[in-house]
Amino acid sequence: MSASSTIPLAPATSIGANSFWRRALRHRSFVLGTVLCLLVLGAALLSLVWTPWSAYDIDVLSKLKPPSASHWLGTDVFGRDIVSLLLVGARATILVGIIAVGIGLSFGVSLGLTAAARRGWTEELIMRMSDFTFAFPAVLSAIMLAAVFGPGMVTSITAIGIFQIPVFVRVVRGSAGAIWAREFVLAARACGKGRFRITVEHVLPNVMSVLIVQATIQFALAILAEAALSYLGLGTQPPTPSWGRMLNEAQSLLFQAPMLAVYPGMAIAIAVLGLNLLGDGLRDLLDPRLSRER
Amino acid sequence: MSKSNDTPLIAVEGLGISLNTSRGRAQAVREVSFALRRGETLGLVGESGCGKSITALALMGLLPDSAIVSGSVRLDGGELVGLTEPDYCRLRGNRISMIFQEPMTALNPMHTIGRQVAEPLRRHKKLSAAEARREAIALLDRVGLPDAAKRVDAYPHQLSGGQRQRVTIAMALACQPDVLIADEPTTALDVTIQRQILDLIADLVEERGMAMILISHDLGVIAENVQRMMVMYGGTVVERGTTAQVFSRMGHPYTQGLFRARPRLGAGKGTRLTTIAGTVPELADLPKGCTFADRCSFVIERCRAALPVAIDVGGDHRVRCIRTDVSMAGAVAEAGA
């Protein structure tokens, strides 16, 4: 396709932190994605210290009010301030995202690295187990968990987290496998280093960029999953605000107050869009540069 | 197709290429000119970064979009610089073809070799599938692939490196091009296979009256396979002439350095290899004036003032150096083996 890979371009100078940030700040997707993510993060953090109104106060007299000076986006069917609900709802969203992706990362990466390092039966076992988990319908298992342990944030985090694991196992095992075939790993073996040390010192740092990109993608998916579960009533339980449940509550009032569905919907969209753009940007900034860096 | 034998088949005049590197724009190739008639062979020799591959890609119109090409490239009178992509596609594989260094990556692992050899035939000559297949088998046989009729449906990974390179040669020659560019066609192959492949290319070039440009970093390959040669360094042609002329009397300090640095059979353990001081500079760091100035042992102030003009040192042998009086003085026969 492009002939640029055969042209011996001058090798780039220092790819240290400075030049990374310079390139990053010029990359549109990265910048936009970061801004949107920071917006959501900012909302969550802000809600810890201040919200215009309490997100829990029910004031039936002020229900379904349109946007005004005191309620910037209006109120919902229980008279709760929409802005406050969105701000506090951001917390649940981010929390679920972080913990679920955290579960996926820690188990998925360890299993994936082990599979790539050990090959043979261990690899087979790990890959088949992750195939099995993949194949299992996620919502079904969330419902089953909810039936056993009761619905709530913990259940939804667990369910979503478990389904993050196979994704990371696959991605890591693939990239790690390619690293194991590289000559610098052979050189490390020739020094006498064992598989564990090689995995930690050589393989892991080299799959980091792939991991980071995948993590942002999975974060976006986790947010969507949480919203879906909350919508179904299996996720965050009342009175804790949640964007997904806001959608559910707005559903029955779609003709009376359509904007009640739009606000949480847009919030979810902004979070997911931001993470996807961030992931795109990171992928451009981290991977091809490094592989072309000769 | 048959023009008078006097007009050059391919004529390059003052070719200049500037590229976008990570450190800004840099001139990758400067003032390259040559002309080839039917049946003539030219070798481009130099190390990595000298611009030989980029020159070849420029002739094929395969440079990245950000490259800026100046000068003129005429194929049978028609100007190639500035040609639109669709027009260029009609020429590639048809009038001008290229063979690359790595046969495994030059072939699509998902298609049979028969299909890949037939592809240019179907595209340019508009042959039917059956006709193209017959032609492909004939070509594979001509390039020395054993059992061509049976192997035509094989996949690239089922062939050895040398066999794959034969397939890429068959592909390149399928439409009887006028000009063949071979970019390090044997570097990735074993030395005994190398011989066979170079012989094959030479035979085919002679048989079909093509013009050939052979690119290599190996002086030996150039000495044995082409009639004329150009030595490139830092994007400029520093020495040119017939192979016999250049190898009899090397004029440019870089050519001399390159020749001396070559390990030679029979020299024995303990001989020191003469090296060229310094390293090849990055494109953005090329010195003003003579590109070799920073590494040359004959350098004087005037060398850095401007790019030296090519000086005629005998016959058609030209050297781009203002110190040829010193570099070619006291010519001593280099004791070989």
Next chain:
Amino acid sequence: MNDAAHMPEVPLLKVKDLVRRYKLPRESLLRAPGEVLALNGVSVRVMAGRSLGVVGESGSGKSTFARLVMALERPTSGSVLLSGRDLNAMPADELRCARRDFQMVFQDPYGSLDPRQTIARIVAEPLTALGKLDRASLRERVAGVLRQVGLRDADIDKYPHEFSGGQRQRIAIARALITQPKLIVADEPVSALDVSVQAQVLNLLQDLQEQFGLSYILISHDLAVVDYLCDEVVVMYLGRIVEQGTPADLFARCAHPYTRALLDAVPRAKAGAVRPRREIFATASQSAASSGCPYAPRCPLADQHCRDVPPRLREIGANHLAACHKAEAVMALPLPAAEAGSALVPDRHGA
């Protein structure tokens, strides 16, 4: 530096009847998978301070040989003895300690250094594999060895991509030197480098050998490279040694048709180099089990006896062995065209 008088009795490296088979991936559920015989009985001996060149093309088994000598793989049969100790019979810990005595330099200067680590970590790796040393002494030793290979102390915290191919290869050599090994196995150390850089690295290898009394096992497809650094050369073909001797013996009196073919095939850089035509020979495959000489299908001198009886490696001159029934006939053939001076290149003033 031929101190033949001081030759120790125990060879530094002794390889005996090394055989390595690889199983090919299964092509059908019913038939057993095929096998590749990468090494088919190789025996060599390297004395301390001397260097061995291993020449061969793809499929000759030279890379497999390198990996077996470095104990990166276990042989199917045969033994590798370093200073008398069997590398494959040692417990893992002892082997790890023994590795300080033998190190490897790889072919690809771009792939053999971890792009994510600084030069300091890369070069120190053989030391960190052996045990704990504090940071300061590690850095000191790294700086020392970098100086020895011609790099500056200031380069110690840089990353591989900041260096050129030749410099990276020097870094790889520095990594191989840091444990002060007795043996360095270099697998095509200069093939990926430009000619002028190649010359610099070869000179460096020569200097290091003189300075530290190192032994090299230099693997290359390029006979000229091997000639510069090695006291003894073995030529490998399809997993076997077909000729063995000093470089002078091989180049002036080669006794095997394959060695001769290799010498003939090297392109000569001289004026008026006429290319005699060669016949196209079929290439043999490694998995083909053949009786008789493995080179017979390609050999212009082969007869029925060659095809029936495999030749054994036999002595045909002082320290010169060849595995060919017709060795004497090959030795009598005229020399392959030398690259003798027809290039008039004036004497250099200075460097």
